[in-house]
Amino acid sequence: PLVRQYLLGLRLLADRSDGVAKAALLRPPFFGLDLLDVVARRLPANGDAEIAAAQARLEEAEAIVRELRRDRHAKPPIETAIDLIERTALGRFVATGPNGPQALGTLYQVAFELGRRAAERRLDFDGVTREMRAWVDAPIKLDPPDAEDPETVRVMTIHQAKGLEFPVVVLWDSFAEEKGRVDGCWRVSRSGDGLVLAMQGLEAEMPPGRGLLDLEKKAATAERQRLYYVGVTRARDLLVVPECEVAAPGAKILPTMMKGADPDVIERAETYRRETPPAWALAGESPRPGLVADAALQARIEGAEGAFCEALKVAGAPLAVxxxxxxxxxxxxxxxxxxxxxxxxxxxxxxxxxxxxxxxxxxxxxxxxxxxxxxxxxxxxxxxxxxxxxxxxxxxxxxxxxxxxxxxxxxxxxxxxxxxxxxxxxxxxxxxxxxxxxxxxxxxxxxxxxxxxxxxxxxxxxxxxxxxxxxxxxxxxxxxxxxxxxxxxxxxxxxxxxxxxxxxxxxx
CATH class of the missing domain: 3.90.320 (Lambda Exonuclease; Chain A)
Incomplete structure (x- = not known):
C-alpha cells in the first residue's frame, strides 16, 4: 500500500487529471491534511478561524505540489522522485514507523528504478510515471532492500541469491533429492520431433523407444545441481549444510555435493535434538572472523561507484525543457x-x-x-x-x-x-x-x-x-x-x- 501511494503521488505531478492520484497525494502520509483541509477551499470562511487555518494548510501543501510539477522537466526524473519523499512528510512518516529504515529504503529503490527506466528508455518524468502508474493495479516484484542492521538474517530462495555474497549461508532443505523431476505437463523434446508426458505416475513418450523421458530427467537433474551449486557458492566465510538422520529413499543432493569437499575444511557439529539441545545451540555469540582490509580493492570499488554515478547523471539529465x-x-x-x-x-x-x-x-x-x-x-x-x-x-x-x-x-x-x-x-x-x-x-x-x-x-x-x-x-x-x-x-x-x-x- 505504501508503494502504491508513492506511485500515485508521482503520477499526480505529471497528470493533474488523475483524481485517484490527487486524493492520495493531498492526504497522509504526504501531508498532514484531513478531510476538512481538502475541501476547505469550497467553504466560505466568514471569519471562521478553523476554516481559514484549513485553507492555509491546503494552500501550503498545493504550493509544494505546484513547485514539484513545475520543476519536473528541469531536472532528472530520479531527483523529482526523491524530492517527493524528502520535501513532503512521506520520508519522515515512513522512517519513524514500523521497520522504518527498510520501508524507507523500499521507496528509494522505487525512485532508483524510475530513474533507471527513464535513462534506459529515454523517457521524461511524465513518460516514465505513466508507465509505472500501471504498477498500482498490477504490482511487479522488486527484491527487498538490504536491511540496515548488519545482524539481520535474510531468508530468500536460491534464485534471489544469484549474484550476491554473504559471510554466512545456511542451506536449509536437507531432504532435497538429487534427481530432478519431470512431471505435471507435456514437454517437447529438444530436437522438436517428439513429446514427453509425465503426470501422476503416468509416463509416456511419442514416438516410443527413443529415450526422450530419460534425457529430460537427466537435464532436470543437471539443472538442479547447477542451482544448488549457486547456493553453496554464495558463502564467503562459513557454509552450513544440514544433514538429515531420517532414512529416506533416494540420494539427497546436499550430502552428494559435499562428498567432493576437502575433509580438512569440514567441521561436523553435534546433531540437534529439541529435547536435549547440543552445546553449540546453547552458546552465546560466535566469534566473528577478522576482516583484512584490501586498499586496492576498495579503491577499485569507489572508482567504479563514482563512474557509475557520473554516468547516471548524464543518462538521467532531461533532453529539453x-x-x-x-x-x-x-x-x-x-x-x-x-x-x-x-x-x-x-x-x-x-x-x-x-x-x-x-x-x-x-x-x-x-x-x-x-x-x-x-x-x-x-x-x-x-x-x-x-x-x-x-x-x-x-x-x-x-x-x-x-x-x-x-x-x-x-x-x-x-x-x-x-x-x-x-x-x-x-x-x-x-x-x-x-x-x-x-x-x-x-x-x-x-x-x-x-x-x-x-x-x-x-x-x-x-x-x-x-x-x-x-x-x-x-x-x-x-x-x-x-x-x-x-x-x-x-x-x-x-x-x-x-x-x-x-x-x-x-x-x-
Whole structure:
C-alpha cells in the first residue's frame, strides 16, 4: 500500500487529471491534511478561524505540489522522485514507523528504478510515471532492500541469491533429492520431433523407444545441481549444510555435493535434538572472523561507484525543457510558468493576450471556432454561448459571434480536402528547449499545407503586412519549421494570420 501511494503521488505531478492520484497525494502520509483541509477551499470562511487555518494548510501543501510539477522537466526524473519523499512528510512518516529504515529504503529503490527506466528508455518524468502508474493495479516484484542492521538474517530462495555474497549461508532443505523431476505437463523434446508426458505416475513418450523421458530427467537433474551449486557458492566465510538422520529413499543432493569437499575444511557439529539441545545451540555469540582490509580493492570499488554515478547523471539529465511557442516567439525563453506549456487551454489564453477586447474575449472566440471546426452540434450562437460559459465572457457577445462568422467564412474560402484544428507540434530548439504549441488550423490542399493562426486583435490597417507583426511572424515560422521537422511534410507550406474581426489573412 505504501508503494502504491508513492506511485500515485508521482503520477499526480505529471497528470493533474488523475483524481485517484490527487486524493492520495493531498492526504497522509504526504501531508498532514484531513478531510476538512481538502475541501476547505469550497467553504466560505466568514471569519471562521478553523476554516481559514484549513485553507492555509491546503494552500501550503498545493504550493509544494505546484513547485514539484513545475520543476519536473528541469531536472532528472530520479531527483523529482526523491524530492517527493524528502520535501513532503512521506520520508519522515515512513522512517519513524514500523521497520522504518527498510520501508524507507523500499521507496528509494522505487525512485532508483524510475530513474533507471527513464535513462534506459529515454523517457521524461511524465513518460516514465505513466508507465509505472500501471504498477498500482498490477504490482511487479522488486527484491527487498538490504536491511540496515548488519545482524539481520535474510531468508530468500536460491534464485534471489544469484549474484550476491554473504559471510554466512545456511542451506536449509536437507531432504532435497538429487534427481530432478519431470512431471505435471507435456514437454517437447529438444530436437522438436517428439513429446514427453509425465503426470501422476503416468509416463509416456511419442514416438516410443527413443529415450526422450530419460534425457529430460537427466537435464532436470543437471539443472538442479547447477542451482544448488549457486547456493553453496554464495558463502564467503562459513557454509552450513544440514544433514538429515531420517532414512529416506533416494540420494539427497546436499550430502552428494559435499562428498567432493576437502575433509580438512569440514567441521561436523553435534546433531540437534529439541529435547536435549547440543552445546553449540546453547552458546552465546560466535566469534566473528577478522576482516583484512584490501586498499586496492576498495579503491577499485569507489572508482567504479563514482563512474557509475557520473554516468547516471548524464543518462538521467532531461533532453529539453518544454517552452510554449508563444513565449519563444516573443523571446521569453526564461519565463517559468506555473502551468504546463503544452496544455491547450493555457496556450489559448496566451494567444489571446493582445485581443482587442481582452483575454476573455479572445479565448472565447478561439474556443468557439475550435468547436465549429471540430463538428460540434448547433450554430455560431450556440458555439459562442458554450465558449463564453467556459471562459466567463459576460459582454461583447455579439462581437464574438461576428468574429466567429468572419473567421469561418474566410476558412471556407480557403477550401482544402482535409483540416485539423488545434494541431499539436513540437520542435527541439537551441539551449535545451522543447518548443511546444498548437496550430489553430492546419489545412491540406492539393500540393500544399496551409497553417492558419487566428488573431482577435484589431484588424490591420490598409497597407500593413505581416512584417509589421514580428512576434506573430516568428510564431508562424516556428510552426512551419516544426511541421517540416516531422519529415511528413514534403511539399509547400503556406502560413498566415487570420484576423477574425475582418476575415483578412496576412501571409508569411
Amino acid at each position: 518544454p517552452t510554449a511557442v508563444t513565449a519563444a516567439a516573443r523571446g521569453a525563453l526564461g519565463e517559468e510558468a506555473e502551468e504546463d506549456a503544452d496544455e491547450t487551454p493555457r496556450e489559448r489564453v496566451r494567444k489571446a493576450e493582445k485581443s482587442r477586447y481582452g483575454r476573455v474575449f479572445g479565448s472565447t472566440v478561439h474556443r468557439a471556432i475550435e468547436l465549429a471546426l471540430g463538428g460540434a452540434r448547433g450554430g455560431v450562437v450556440d458555439w459562442v454561448r458554450c465558449a463564453a460559459s467556459e471562459h466567463g465572457l459576460a459582454e461583447r457577445f455579439e462581437e464574438a459571434v461576428g468574429d466567429v462568422e468572419q473567421a469561418l467564412a474566410a476558412v471556407g474560402a480557403l477550401g482544402g480536402r482535409e483540416s485539423q484544428s488545434e494541431y499539436p507540434v513540437c520542435l527541439l530548439a537551441a539551449g535545451g528547449r522543447l518548443l511546444v504549441g498548437y496550430i489553430d488550423l492546419l489545412l491540406a490542399r492539393d500540393g500544399e499545407m496551409v497553417v492558419i493562426d487566428f488573431k482577435t486583435d484589431a484588424p490591420p490597417q490598409s497597407g500593413r503586412m505581416l512584417a509589421d507583426y514580428p512576434e506573430y511572424g516568428r510564431q508562424l515560422e516556428i510552426y512551419v519549421e516544426a511541421l517540416r521537422a516531422t519529415g511528413l511534410v514534403e511539399g509547400r507550406v503556406r502560413a498566415g494570420l487570420l484576423f477574425t474581426a475582418s476575415g483578412e489573412i496576412l501571409w508569411l
